[in-house]
Amino acid sequence: MNDNNYDTLSEALNDLKKRGYTEDFNLKGDCIACPSLQLELRPEEFEVDEVHRFEGMSYPGDNSVVYAISSRDRAIKGVLTDAYGAYAEAITPEMAQKLRA
Incomplete structure (x- = not known):
């Protein structure tokens, strides 16, 4: 799911x-x-096409993840960024399964 290695979120x-x-x-x-x-x-x-995680150097709150997402018909493609670990957003079990798999 992740063929690219990025050093930074940007x-x-x-x-x-x-x-x-x-x-x-x-x-x-x-x-x-x-x-x-x-x-x-x-x-x-x-669909989640790619997942890239980034860890903060000194503060756990800087941990983030970026998802490359496309609609089922692939007509719409975009990114979703979120924290992970203790700072992740509260989501339904269905969303958690989709994003955290």
Whole structure:
């Protein structure tokens, strides 16, 4: 799922954007939302194409993960960034299974 090795979160985001992951998704409890398209995708409506984790050097709150996500029909591609570990967002079991698998 992860063929690229990135040193920084910004490097990952820039490369993913160049590769067509242009939308920004926000994590909600039971879906991901794309405000620019006024769209919400439930777990069964999207695929996680890549996952990249980054650890903060000195503060655990800096731990983050970026997901490269596409809609089932691959018409919409974007990124979702989140913290992981103790600082991760509270989400439904279905969303957790989709994102944490």
